Amino acid sequence: MSENRPVDVLIARVDPEVPLPSYAHPGDAGADLVTTRSAELAPGERAVLPTGISLALPDGYAAFVHPRSGLAARCGVALVNSPGTVDAGYRGEIKVIVVNLDPRETVRFERFDRIAQLVVQQVEKVSFHEVAELPGSARGNGGFGSTGTSGSGADTTAGSAQHHS
Ligand SMILES: O=c1ccn([C@H]2C[C@H](O)[C@@H](COP(=O)(O)OP(=O)(O)OP(=O)(O)O)O2)c(=O)[nH]1
Numbered sequence: 001m002s003e004n005r006p007v008d009v010l011i012a013r014v015d016p017e018v019p020l021p022s023y024a025h026p027g028d029a030g031a032d033l034v035t036t037r038s039a040e041l042a043p044g045e046r047a048v049l050p051t052g053i054s055l056a057l058p059d060g061y062a063a064f065v066h067p068r069s070g071l072a073a074r075c076g077v078a079l080v081n082s083p084g085t086v087d088a089g090y091r092g093e094i095k096v097i098v099v100n101l102d103p104r105e106t107v108r109f110e111r112f113d114r115i116a117q118l119v120v121q122q123v124e125k126v127s128f129h130e131v132a133e134l135p136g137s138a139r140g141n142g143g144f145g146s147t148g149t150s151g152s153g154a155d156t157t158a159g160s161a162q163h164h165s
């Protein structure tokens with residue numbers, strides 16, 4: 001197995017009491033982020049919640065703010081811009097744009113509740129080279145369900161999943 005040494009990332013607390021992001025288990029990809037402000041979200045309501053931390057990511061890295069699955073499954077809480085992108089050059093406080101997608105229940109967050117998780121990744125920089133025509137590929141222009149939705153591979157029907165209105 002290849003060595004997987006942690007990358008050193010500088011972090012500053014905007015809120016002096018905030019717990020630093022931490023991985024719940026050694027193999028986890030996401031480190032949990034908390035809100036420093038309590039909040040109540042009615043069904044359909046969204047809020048921009050502060051996490052109390054800011055980062056200086058190394059050049060060539062970005063951090064992505066992902067939802068927490070438990071919160072999504074239990075309470076219907078999603079991130080509006082999922083995943084949020086934190087640029088390496090961003091020095092401001094990391095914020096989390098939460099939305100309550102539950103049709104009936106209000107969701108309440110207390111100070112220091114874990115609301116999202118931060119995944120730090122290396123990202124490629126590319127240079128874009130304009131051409132008149134792109135090289136061909138097996139997929140071509142097919143997108144948005146062009147391979148169907150059933151298990152049997154490519155077809156022209158929408159498969160068994162249908163939208164009911
Ligand atoms: O969930 C998020 C997403 C972004 N950010 C911060 C870090 C990021 O570097 C900055 C800008 O984010 P983004 O580029 O997604 O937003 P924009 O609307 O394009 O703003 P800008 O014009 O500042 O790039 O906002 C957060 O704190 N949380």
Ligand SMILES: [Mg+2]
Pocket residue numbers: none
């Ligand atoms: Mg931007």
